[in-house]
Amino acid sequence: MASSLTKAGTGTTGERTFFGHPRGLATLFMTEMWERFSFYGMRALLVLYLTAQVTDGGLAMKASTATALYAVYNATVYLLALPGGWFGDRVWGPRKTTAIAGGIIMTGHFLLAVPFKASFFVGLVFIAAGSGLLKSNISTMVGHLYDGPNDPRRDGGFTIFYMGINIGAFLAPLVIGTVGQKVNWHLGFAMAGVGMGLGLIQFLVGTRSLAARSSLVPSPLSADERSAAVRKTLIGVAIAAVFYGTITLAGVFSIDWVLWPMSIAGIALPALYFARIRRDQDVTPDERKKMTGFIWFFIAAALFWLIFDQSGSTLTVFAKESTASTLFGFAFPESWFQSLNPLYVMALAPVIAALWVKLGRRNPTTTTKFGLGLTGIGLSFGVMMLAMGVAAATDDRVSPLWLASVYLIMTVAELCLSPVGLSVSTKLAPEKYSSQVMGLWFLAVTAGNCLASIMALIFGEKTGSPVYFGVIGALAVVAGIAFLLNRKKVIRLMGDVH
Template identity: 80%
Template sequence: MAPSLSKAATGDPGNRTFFGHPSGLATLFLTEMWERFSFYGMRALLVLYLTAEVADGGLAMKAATATALYSVYNATVYLLALPGGWFGDRLWGPRKTVAIAGGIIMTGHFLLAVPVEASFFIGLVFIAAGSGLLKSNISTMVGHLYDGPQDPRRDGGFTIFYMGINIGAFLAPLTIGTVGQEVNWHLGFAMAGVGMALGLLQFLLGTKHLSAKSSMVPSPLSAEERARAFKWTAVGVAVTAVFYGTLALANAFSIDWVLWPLSIAGIVLPGMYFVRIHRDPEVTAEEHRKMNGFLWFFIAAAIFWMIFDQSGSTMTVFAKDSTSSTLFGMDFPESWYQSLNPLYVMAFAPIVAMIWVKLRSRNPSTTVKFGMGLVGVGASFGIMMLAMAAASGGERVTPLWLVTAYLVQTLAELCLSPVGLSVSTKLAPEKYASQVMGLWFLAVTAGDCVAAIQQLVLGDEIVGSAAYFGSQGAIAVVAGIAFLIYRRKVIRLMGDVP
C-alpha cells in the first residue's frame, strides 16, 4: 500500500500528513508492513521446509520435532521482546534499536537462504533476536508521533499501523510461500530478506519524519550499570558457548538440547515475574488483589495461544499431508493457508468492533470475552479433530475444513486479543506498569512453550492426530467454561477496574 500524503488540516504548508496523521506514521507503517512480510513469509515456509524430504530440498525432520521447533521459535520472539524494550529504554533509544534490529533480521533471512544447515539455524537466531528488538520499540515510536495519550488521533494511528501488520502477513504466504514451495526453498527465504531490506531502507529514508523523542534514551545506563550489564552478558555467552561446545565435542548435541531448555525457560520466567511482584513490599494490598485477577487472564491467554499459534505448525502439517491443494478447480501451495488469518482479521475486525459498540450497556465484560475466546479456539481444534477423522486412511479432505477452522480461530482471537493489553494496563501495579505489559506478551511465550513440550513428549504418532486435536480443543473449551463460571470471582479481584 503506497502512502497517501496530503496537506495537514492545520494549514501549515510544511506539515504533511498520512491519512490525516503525522507523516512519520507512513514510515513506521511501511517498515512494519515489510518486516511482517518477511517474518510471516518465512514462518509460512518453516515447518514445510523442516519436514520436507532431503530429496525435495528439506531437512527431513520429524513432524513432532519440527512443530516443537516452530513453537519454541515463536515463543522466543516474544520472550526477547522484553530485553528488546530494555535496549530501547536504557542503551540505544527506540530509533537506533529499530535500525539495528532491521539489519539483524535482514541478515538472518539471508542466512536462511544459504543452503547449509548450520547457516539456517544461525539465521533463525538472528531473526528471533532482531524481531524481539524491533517489536518492543516500533510501537513506542508510533506513540511518540502524537501529543500524549489524550491526542484524539492516537487510537486511529495505531489502527492504521496494525493494518500494515495484516497487509504484510496476508501478502507474504501468497508470494514468499509460492516461490519457496514451487521454485526453491532458499529463494523463498531470500525473498523474505529482500522484504526486510525494503523495510529497513524505508525506515532509514523516513527517519526525518519521526519524533525527536524516538532518538532519546529515556533512562540511560550509568557507567557502573553498563559495566555490570556487559559483565553478566559476557558470562552468560561464555557459559552457553562452553556448554554447547562441550556437547558438540562429545558428539552429543541434538536439537533437543536447544528446544527443552528454551521451553522450560519460557514457562519458568513468567512465574518468576509473578513471584517477584507478589513479594515486593511496595505493592499495595489492592494491587496484589488485582494481580491475582490478572493471573487468571494470563493463564487463559497462555491456553489460547497454545492452540492459536499451532496454525503454522500442526495445522500446516495437516494441510501438507491430509488436505487437497485444489479448491474450485484452482491449485495452490499449502503455505497459502497462512494468509487466511490476516485476511479474516481485516474483514471481520471492523464488524466485531461495531457489534461491541452497538451492544453498549449489554457489551460483554472482559471476562466474558476471554471465556468466549477460549471456547472459540477450542472449537477450532474440534473442527480439526473431525477433519483428521475424515482424513483417516490416507484420504485427502477438502480445504474447506481448514478454511473454517481458521475462521473460527480468528473470531476467537478478536474476542480475546484486543482486550488483553487493555486489561493488563488496568490491573498492573503502578511500580510495574511497563513490566506487566511485557508479562502479558510472555503469555504467548508460555503457551507456545507448553505446546512445544507436549509435542516433544508425545511424538509423531500422537501429535497432529484426531485425539491430539480433540484433547487440546477440550482443554481450551473446559478452561473457557470455567472462566465464565468463575468470572464473578475474577471481577471481585479486579476491584474498581471495569
C-alpha cells in the same frame, strides 16, 4: 480523515499528513508492513521446509520436532521483546534500535537463504533477536508521533499501523510461500530478506519524519550499569558455551537439548516474574489482589496461544499431508492457508468492533470475552480432530474448506480475546510495574508456544493426530468454561477495574 499526502493536515502544525496523521506514520506503517511480510513469509515456509525430504531440498525432520522447533522460535521472538525494549530505553533509543534490528533481521533471512544447515539455524537466531528488538520499539515510535495519550488521532493512528501488520501477513504466504514451494526454498527465504531490506530502506529514508524524542535514550545506563550488564551477559554466554560444549564433546547433543531447556524456561520465567511482583513490599494489598486477577487472564492467554500459533505448524503439516490444495479447479500452495487469518481479521475486526458498540450496556465483560475466546480456540481444534478423522476414514485428502473453517473460528476467538488483553494489562498493573506488566503480557505468547513445544515433544509421532487435537482442544474448552464459571470471582479480584 484527510487522505492527501501532500496537503496540510487537520492538525495545528501545517505538516504534510498520511491519511490525516503525522507523516512519520507512513514511514512506520511501511517499515512494519515489510517486516511482517518477511517474518510471516519465512514462517509460512519454515515447517514445510523442515519436514520436506532431503531429495526435495528440505531437512527431513519429524513433524513433532519441527513443530517443537517452530513453537520455540515463536516463543523466543516474544521473549526477546523484553530485552528489546530495554535496549530502546537504556542503550540506543527506539529509532537506532529499530534500524539495527532491521539489519539483523535482514541478515538472518539471507543466512536462511544459504543452503547450509548450520547457517539456517544461525539465521533463525538472528531473526528472533532482531524481531525482539524491533517489536518493542517501533510501536513506541508510533506513540511518539502524537501529543500525548489524549490526542484524538492516536487510536486511529495505531489502527492504521496495525493494518500494515495484517497487509504484510496476508501477502507474505501468497508471494514468499509460492516462490519457496514452487521454485526453491532458499529463494523464498531470500525474498523474505529482500522484504526486510525494503522495510529498512523505507525506515532510513523516512527517519527525519519521525518524532525527535524517538532518537533519545529515555533512561541511559550509567557506566557502572553498563559494565554490570556486559559482565552478566558474558557470564551467561560462558555458562551456555561450557554446557553445550560439554554435551557436544560427550557425543550426546541433539536438538532436544535446546528445545526442552528453552521450553521449560519460557514457562518458568513468567512464573518467577509474577512471584517477584507479588513479594514486592512496594506493591499495595489492592494491587497484589489485582495481580492475582491478572494471573487468571495470563493463564487463559497462554492456553489460547498454545493453539492459535499452531497455524504455522500442525495445521500446515495437515494442509501438506491431508488437505486438497485445489478449490473450484484452482490449485494453490499449502502455505496460502496462512493468509486466511489476516484476511479474516481485516474483514471481521470492524464488524465485531461495531457489534460491541451496538450491544451497549449488554456488551460482554472482559472476563466473558476471555472465556469465549478460550472456548472458541478449543473448539477450533475440535473441528481439526473431525477433519483428521475424515481424512483417516476416507484415506484421501479432505476439502480445503475444513481448514478455512478452522482459521475462521480461530480468528473470531482471537478478536474476542486478544484486543482486550493489552487493555486489561494496563489496568491491573501495579503502578511500580506498569511498563513491565505490559512485557509480562507478551510473555503469555512465549508461555503458550513453550507449552506447544512440550506437547509436541511428549506426543512425538502422534503430534497432529486426532488424539492430539482432541486432547489440546478439550483442555482449552474446559479451561474456557472454568474461566466463565469463575468470572465473578475474577471480577472481584479486579476491584475497581471494569
